[in-house]
Amino acid sequence: MSFPWAKEYQPKHPFMRWLDQRLPLPRLAYGAVGGGYPVPRNLNYWWNFGVLAGLALTIQIVTGIVLAMHYVPTDAGAFDSVEHIMRDVNQGWLLRYVHANGASFFFIVTYIHIFRGLYFGSYKAPRELVWMLGLVILLLMMATAFMGYVLPWGQMSFWGAKVITGLFSAIPWVGESIQKWLLGGFAPDEATLNRFFSLHYLLPFVIAGVVILHIWALHIPGSSNPTGVEVKAAEDTVPFHPYYTAKDGWFAAFCLTLFALLVFFAPNALGHSDNYIQANPISTPAEIVPEWYFWPFYAILRSFTADFILPAKLWGVIAMFGAIALLFFLPWLDPSPVRSGRYRPTFRIFFWLLVADIVVLGYCGGSPAQEPYVMISQIAAMYYFAHFLIVLPILSWVEKTEPLPSSISEAVLRGKGKAADVPPAHIGGASPAAAE
Amino acid sequence: MATVEQSDGTLGAAPEEGVRRRDFINIAALSFAGVGGLITLYPLINQMNPSADVLALASIEVDISAIKPGQAIKTLFRKQPLFVRQLTPKEIGEADAVPLSELRDPQTLEQRTKPGHKNWLITMGVCTHLGCTPLGAGEGEPRGPYGGYFCPCHGSQYDTAARIRKGPAPKNLEVPDYSFKSATVVEVGKAAK
Numbered sequence: 001m002s003f004p005w006a007k008e009y010q011p012k013h014p015f016m017r018w019l020d021q022r023l024p025l026p027r028l029a030y031g032a033v034g035g036g037y038p039v040p041r042n043l044n045y046w047w048n049f050g051v052l053a054g055l056a057l058t059i060q061i062v063t064g065i066v067l068a069m070h071y072v073p074t075d076a077g078a079f080d081s082v083e084h085i086m087r088d089v090n091q092g093w094l095l096r097y098v099h100a101n102g103a104s105f106f107f108i109v110t111y112i113h114i115f116r117g118l119y120f121g122s123y124k125a126p127r128e129l130v131w132m133l134g135l136v137i138l139l140l141m142m143a144t145a146f147m148g149y150v151l152p153w154g155q156m157s158f159w160g161a162k163v164i165t166g167l168f169s170a171i172p173w174v175g176e177s178i179q180k181w182l183l184g185g186f187a188p189d190e191a192t193l194n195r196f197f198s199l200h201y202l203l204p205f206v207i208a209g210v211v212i213l214h215i216w217a218l219h220i221p222g223s224s225n226p227t228g229v230e231v232k233a234a235e236d237t238v239p240f241h242p243y244y245t246a247k248d249g250w251f252a253a254f255c256l257t258l259f260a261l262l263v264f265f266a267p268n269a270l271g272h273s274d275n276y277i278q279a280n281p282i283s284t285p286a287e288i289v290p291e292w293y294f295w296p297f298y299a300i301l302r303s304f305t306a307d308f309i310l311p312a313k314l315w316g317v318i319a320m321f322g323a324i325a326l327l328f329f330l331p332w333l334d335p336s337p338v339r340s341g342r343y344r345p346t347f348r349i350f351f352w353l354l355v356a357d358i359v360v361l362g363y364c365g366g367s368p369a370q371e372p373y374v375m376i377s378q379i380a381a382m383y384y385f386a387h388f389l390i391v392l393p394i395l396s397w398v399e400k401t402e403p404l405p406s407s408i409s410e411a412v413l414r415g416k417g418k419a420a421d422v423p424p425a426h427i428g429g430a431s432p433a434a435a436e
Numbered sequence: 437m438a439t440v441e442q443s444d445g446t447l448g449a450a451p452e453e454g455v456r457r458r459d460f461i462n463i464a465a466l467s468f469a470g471v472g473g474l475i476t477l478y479p480l481i482n483q484m485n486p487s488a489d490v491l492a493l494a495s496i497e498v499d500i501s502a503i504k505p506g507q508a509i510k511t512l513f514r515k516q517p518l519f520v521r522q523l524t525p526k527e528i529g530e531a532d533a534v535p536l537s538e539l540r541d542p543q544t545l546e547q548r549t550k551p552g553h554k555n556w557l558i559t560m561g562v563c564t565h566l567g568c569t570p571l572g573a574g575e576g577e578p579r580g581p582y583g584g585y586f587c588p589c590h591g592s593q594y595d596t597a598a599r600i601r602k603g604p605a606p607k608n609l610e611v612p613d614y615s616f617k618s619a620t621v622v623e624v625g626k627a628a629k
Contacts, residue, residue, distance in 0.1 A: 066483055088488040091479035249469070 002219065005234040007036045032219060038237035039244055040225035042412045046120070047223065048251040049113035054211065055252055056106035061204050063099040064148075067092075071151065073197035075190040078153035079278040097267040103145050104270045105259050107293035110138065119351055121339035122224045128331040133214040135327055137207055142294070144203040147196040149291060150188070154275030159288045161188040161196075167301070170314040187281055227411045228340030229404055236408040287368055295365030296358050297323060299377040300384065302369050319381065326388050333388055336396035343402040350391050357383045495625035497617065500556065508573040510561060513612060513624050517561030519573045519585070519598070520622070527596035528554060530583060534595065541608045545597040548611050558614055558622065559598045563587040565605035570594060585609065 009030040011017045020027055030036045070089050072081040085092035114134070117123055123131035150161045165182045169175040184191030222231060231237055238244075262269065270292060274285045290298050297320050304315040326333075341348050357380050364377040405411035486494075496513055500520055503509055508521035523531070528545065536542040549556060561569045565587065571577040572585035572594075580586030582595035582602070592603030599608040614624040 062480065066480055069484065070487075084487070084489065088490075090482045090485050090487060092483060092487070094479050095483060249465070253469070 002031065002036070002222065003038050003231065003237065006031070006038050007239065009036055032215070033245070034241045035239040037219070037240040038234070039223055039240050040231055040236060040408055041238045042225050042227065042408050043223065043244070044226050045251065046112070046116040048248055049109045049116060051248040052109040052252060052255055053106065053113055056102060056109055057204065057207060057211065059102045060099065060106060061208070063095050063102060064201070064204065066095055067099055068201060071197070073151065073193045075193065078151065078193055082152045097263050100271060101259070101263050101267060103148065103291070104293065106141065107145070109255070110141065114138070115355065119341040120224060120226060121228055121341065123331050124334070124339050125331065126221045127218070127224060130214060130217045131331060132328055133210055133217055135324065137210050137214060139324060140203055140207045140210065144200060144207065145291065145293065147200040150196050151193065151200060152275060153193065153279045155277045155279060155285050156272045156275040156288065158188050158279035158281065159284055160290060161192060163288055167317045170311065170317045172314070224339065225408060226340060226342060227405055227408055228338065228343065229408055229411070232407050289366055292362070292366060296361035297365070299361040299365030300381045302365070303374065303377040303381045305374060323384060326385070330388065334392040334396055336399065338401040338404065343404055344399060345402065346399045347395055350387060350395065354384070354387045357387070495623060498622045498624060499620060500622055501620035505555065510573045513560070517569045518612070518624065519559050519561045519609070521557045521573065523555045523557055523596060527583060531595060531597040540600050540606070543599060543608055548597050548608070550616060553616060557598055558624070559609035559611050562610065563589065563592055563605055564600065564607035564609065565590055565592050565603070570609070
C-alpha cells in the first residue's frame with residue numbers, strides 16, 4: 001500500500017525501537033494516520049467528513065456504553081429508566097441528549113460524506129470496495145439507529161417498531177412469520193426490547209469493524225481528490241500528519257461547536273414530542289414519522305399506492321431497500337472515465353438535481369401521507385431511480401467532459417506562476433490572515 | 437507535538453526569540469483540546485456516582501419505641517444492616533468499666549451514643565474487618581464473650597459498646613450520623629449528601 005515516497009517509520013527512542021520489533025502499533029499508526037501516509041495535497045473541506053463520521057461513531061459508542069449502565073430493557077421499566085437517566089443520574093440528561101442528537105450528527109456527516117463521494121466520483125475504480133463497504137456501514141447504521149429509537153419505549157418507539165417490522169410482513173408466504181420472529185411476539189413487547197437492546201449494543205462494534213475494512217481498502221489506492229486525477233508524484237501529496245490531522249482537528253472542533261449548540265439549546269428539535277408519552281399498544285399517534293434521516297426512504301416506501309402484479313405494500317418495501325441496493329452497482333452504472341464532477345458539466349447539473357430530489361423526498365417523507373405529498377414523492381422516487389439507472393449510464397456515453405489537469409500539483413499551482421515549493425494553499429488558508 | 441519537532445522554517449514565519457507563531461498556535465490548540473477532553477471525562481465518570489433517587493433514600497427514620505432493654509433490631513440503612521440496641525444498665529456498666537488503654541480503637545460509650553440517650557447503641561451492622569454482618573442483634577444469636585456482637589466470618593468480637601475487643605477487625609462498629617427526632621424516633625443519615 002501507499003506510495004513509494006511515503007516516509008518510513010523510524011523510531012528514535014530506544015524504547016520505541018524495542019516496541020517496534022515486538023508490537024509495531026506505532027508503525028501502523030504512523031503509516032495510517034501519521035507522517036507516513038501521503039495524501040493528495042488538494043483535498044477540500046468535503047474530505048473532512050469521513051473523520052467526522054468516525055468521531056460521531058466514537059461519541060455514540062462512549063455515551064451508549066454509559067447509558068446502558070442505567071437503562072432497563074423491560075416493558076415496565078424502559079420508559080421510566082430513561083426518565084430516571086434524565087432526572088436522577090448525574091449529568092444523565094447531557095449523556096442522553098448527546099447520544100440522541102449524536103445519532104443525527106452521525107447521519108448528517110455520513111450523508112455529506114456520501115454526497116461528496118457521489119459528486120467527486122469516489123466510488124469509481126479502484127475504490128469500488130471502499131464505496132461498497134461504506135454502504136454496508138450505512139445499512140448497519142440504519143439498523144442500529146432504528147433499534148436505538150425503540151429503546152426509550154415511547155409512542156414513536158412502539159409504533160415505529162411495529163411499522164418497520166411490519167415491512168417484513170409484505171414478503172409473500174413467510175412475511176408474517178418473519179415479523180413474529182423479529183418481534184418475538186405478535187406486537188412489540190419485552191422480548192422485542194431485550195433483543196433490540198442487545199443488538200443495539202452489538203452493531204456499533206460491527207460498524208467499527210467494517211470501518212476498519214473501509215479505511216484499509218481506502219489506504220490501498222489512497223484518498224481520491226477534487227480533481228479526480230490520481231496521485232502521480234511526491235509533489236502531489238503531503239503527509240497526513242501534520243497537514244490533515246491539523247485540518248481535521250480544526251474542522252472537528254468547528255463541527256462539535258455546532259453540535260454543542262444543538263445539544264444545549266435545542267436538544268429536542270430533531271426528536272418527536274410523542275416519544276415522551278409511554279408506549280401504548282391500544283392508541284396509535286395521529287401521525288407516525290420516523291427520525292428525519294429515514295424520511296427520504298420512508299417517502300419512497302409510501303409512494304406505492306396501487307397493486308401492480310405484486311401488492312403495493314411489497315413494491316414499497318422493494319423500492320425502499322432497492323434505493324440503497326442500487327448504490328452497490330453505482331461503480332458500474334457510471335462508467336464515465338472522468339471521475340470528478342468538476343470536469344463533468346452535465347453530470348454536475350444532474351447531481352444537484354439528485355440532491356434536490358432527495359431533499360424533496362425527505363420533506364415528503366416527514367409530511368402526512370396525503371396529497372400533494374404522495375404525488376410529489378411518486379415523481380421524486382421515479383427520478384431517484386431514473387438518475388442511477390438511466391441518466392448516469394447515458395451521461396457516461398454522451399457527455400462532453402472538460403479537459404483534466406495533467407496532475408494534482410499542476411491543478412493546485414495553476415495560475416500561481418510559482419515553483420512547487422509553495423506551501424499548499426489550504427495550510428495558510430485555514431487560519432485567519434490577521435494577527436500575523 | 438510532533439509538529440513542533442518536525443516542521444522546519446518553510447512552514448512558519450521567521451523565528452522570533454526562538455518561538456514561532458506556529459509553535460504557539462500548536463501548543464494553544466492542543467492544550468485547548470486536552471482541557472476539553474478532560475472536561476468531557478467528568479460526566480462520563482460522575483454518572484457512576486449514586487444518582488439523585490439513591491441519595492434521596494440516604495436518610496431513614498426508625499421507630500425505637502418497641503425495643504426493650506437488652507433487645508436489638510436490625511434494619512436497613514443505605515442497603516446495609518443497621519443495629520439499634522437498647523442497653524441494660526448492666527451492659528452500660530460493663531462498657532464503662534473497660535479502661536481505654538485496653539482498646540484497639542479507644543472510644544468511650546458516651547462518645548458512641550447521644551447525650552441523654554446513653555442506653556441507645558446505634559451502629560452499622562457491618563464488621564470493620566471484611567464487611568460481614570456480625571451476630572448478636574437478633575433474638576437468640578450469640579453475642580460473643582464480650583456480650584456485644586460476634587462476627588461469624590473471622591471471629592471478631594465486639595463488646596457492649598460495639599467496640600472491637602478481639603479478632604481481626606481493626607475498628608469499632610461504625611456509628612452513623614443520627615439524631616433523636618423525639619424520644620422514640622431516630623433519624624439516621626440526616627447529614628448525608
